[in-house]
């Protein structure tokens with residue numbers, strides 16, 4: 365059983381994330397989307413909300429599971445019996461940090477990291493950019509699943525000038 369973990373904050377999930385998750389689901393028997401519980405940073409959406417959004421938008425993939433985790437990513441991989449991490453790469457600038465993490469994770473627990481080039485359509489996307497644009501009333505409907513767009517609008521009353 366070939367399992368892969370796809371980690372992130374997913375605050376919220378974007379079309380870029382969904383592209384990576386969908387492509388990974390076609391390569392592995394099972395993909396576990398790991399939502400990081402990060403005590404030091406409070407996000408826009410709660411962990412439960414992020415998990416609910418992810419489960420909703422990945423419902424059509426029968427081999428994708430969504431779980432949250434805290435602490436070391438490699439411990440989560442071991443607990444899930446996943447040998448591989450899957451990460452999207454949007455630009456060369458992503459690679460520096462990702463390479464460092466990948467080398468650490470191999471060293472820590474022999475967990476491999478496979479990088480997937482993001483669809484060029486989404487290479488400028490990030491959850492934080494989407495939140496910033498939505499906060500000021502910008503239209504992000506092309507960049508996030510409809511469910512997420514609706515929740516963003518509900519959560520972020522456009523900030524008045």
Ligand SMILES: O=C(O)c1ccc2[nH]nc(Br)c2c1
Pocket residue numbers: 370371372373374375380381384385450451452453491
């Ligand atoms: O949601 C995040 O923080 C995040 C970060 C980095 C990421 N690389 N690939 C994916 Br999918 C991904 C998700």
Ligand SMILES: O=C(O)c1ccc2[nH]nc(Br)c2c1
Pocket residue numbers: 378380381384451452453454458482489490491492
């Ligand atoms: O949403 C983010 O912050 C984020 C960061 C880094 C990322 N690499 N690939 C993807 Br998809 C991705 C998404």
